[in-house]
Amino acid sequence: QAHLDRIVAVDGDLHAFLHVNAHALDVAADIDRRRAAGEELGPIAGVPLAIKDVLVTTDMPSTSGSKILEGYLSPYDATVVARSRAAGLVPLGKTNMDEFAMGSSTEHSAYGPTRNPWDRERIPGGSGGGSAAAVAAFEAPLALGSDTGGSIRQPAHVTGTVGMKPTYGGVSRYGAIALASSLDQVGPVTRTVLDAGLLHDVIAGHDPHDATSLTDSWPSFADAAREGATGQVLKGLKVGVIRELADSGFQAGVASSFRDALSAMAAQGAEIVEVSAPHFEYGVAAYYLILPAEASSNLAKFDSVRFGMRVTPHAAATVEEVMAATRDAGFGDEVKRRIILGTYALSAGYYDAYYGSAQKVRTLIQGDFDAAFAQVDVIATPSAPTTAFRFGEKIDDPLQMYLNDVTTIPANLAGVPGISIPSGLAAEDGLPVGIQFLAPAREDARLYRVGAALE
Ligand code: GLN
Numbered sequence: 033q034a035h036l037d038r039i040v041a042v043d044g045d046l047h048a049f050l051h052v053n054a055h056a057l058d059v060a061a062d063i064d065r066r067r068a069a070g071e072e073l074g075p076i077a078g079v080p081l082a083i084k085d086v087l088v089t090t091d092m093p094s095t096s097g098s099k100i101l102e103g104y105l106s107p108y109d110a111t112v113v114a115r116s117r118a119a120g121l122v123p124l125g126k127t128n129m130d131e132f133a134m135g136s137s138t139e140h141s142a143y144g145p146t147r148n149p150w151d152r153e154r155i156p157g158g159s160g161g162g163s164a165a166a167v168a169a170f171e172a173p174l175a176l177g178s179d180t181g182g183s184i185r186q187p188a189h190v191t192g193t194v195g196m197k198p199t200y201g202g203v204s205r206y207g208a209i210a211l212a213s214s215l216d217q218v219g220p221v222t223r224t225v226l227d228a229g230l231l232h233d234v235i236a237g238h239d240p241h242d243a244t245s246l247t248d249s250w251p252s253f254a255d256a257a258r259e260g261a262t263g264q265v266l267k268g269l270k271v272g273v274i275r276e277l278a279d280s281g282f283q284a285g286v287a288s289s290f291r292d293a294l295s296a297m298a299a300q301g302a303e304i305v306e307v308s309a310p311h312f313e314y315g316v317a318a319y320y321l322i323l324p325a326e327a328s329s330n331l332a333k334f335d336s337v338r339f340g341m342r343v344t345p346h347a348a349a350t351v352e353e354v355m356a357a358t359r360d361a362g363f364g365d366e367v368k369r370r371i372i373l374g375t376y377a378l379s380a381g382y383y384d385a386y387y388g389s390a391q392k393v394r395t396l397i398q399g400d401f402d403a404a405f406a407q408v409d410v411i412a413t414p415s416a417p418t419t420a421f422r423f424g425e426k427i428d429d430p431l432q433m434y435l436n437d438v439t440t441i442p443a444n445l446a447g448v449p450g451i452s453i454p455s456g457l458a459a460e461d462g463l464p465v466g467i468q469f470l471a472p473a474r475e476d477a478r479l480y481r482v483g484a485a486l487e
Pocket of ligand 1 (some may be wrong): 133134135136158159179180181182183184211258323437
């Protein structure tokens, strides 16, 4: 009830939610009944959960921030949603996002942007700005996000929250409306590292419905966070700092917060080691070929026949005319831009030059990570180059928007886990800054230990 009250009080202005669950209190009452009847419920049963609208749900619409899916009801729950329900979490509602998770500001949502609770003239990050703003504004204690190129970590960075992108394959993508299938991962957005671990424990693990789901059994991430909170893990921990990222144009307050966090870690016994990742500078370019290529294929299913909106331009319209009119009306500009980029990059005669080259860069970046992790336990970077920017600042300049992803994209290209945790406020604007830690694939627990130690 407290969270629903808070949503009523602030969400008219923030617009973190696209839909609020009318049955949340009934679900909560049912959990209370089960607990009273002596049923053993998990450690976070009864806790409200905000769900990014990219995740399909049977009882609430799932639009992925797009007009083309307005009012769409899924016949099944995403696996992460089903697991959350089974663990007794109470779905609070669906959160706003850039259309089909394309963007870094929520300004590309077809339903209007979300405001950053720290400064309502500024963006809450993207694409999962709704989830991060909901958590930062105390509308929800926990949220689910998806991260294809930073959409969990960058919103966490600009809202002073914790965002974790698991190892690729560690959390099921079944029922996460696909953006780029080789990059997408679902993960938690919370206020503390322990909260993220508790939610990650609920959603992790093999899912036969997702062909790329790992069969690993995962350690408890909540336990890893508790272990990390003792601070002991920093002693002798080798923390890599990437030389080539130094001139990525970090805002002064972001750079100094990062240096302070490293000094704090060193004071507790961590060893800061400079490592080289010579191909990181090509990450953004490779990502913005691979992502549109995969997205253009994934979005082909929005054909006016199988899902959502249908626009019939005139009575005798052909299938092609209906499809074109529907996509013209249903997709926003950024989605159209990426479909065009993707189909171009995949077309005969250009495939090797663009898509093929980008895949080679991806392999080289994976090699950079392998070489770095042979020397260090974790890599640390600022989570993003700047604090929350103002609405309108980058929206007309897609390249500037894309360059904002320089620090988050490499983890998706390599499939490794990454966490962003708050590292203070920038001196010049008083806005939140995050520090990102990256670990080798499957070492998600290490990020919870290190993150909790620094928190
Ligand atoms: N800013 C990235 C993009 O626009 C983030 C995408 C994501 O993680 N969903 O592609």
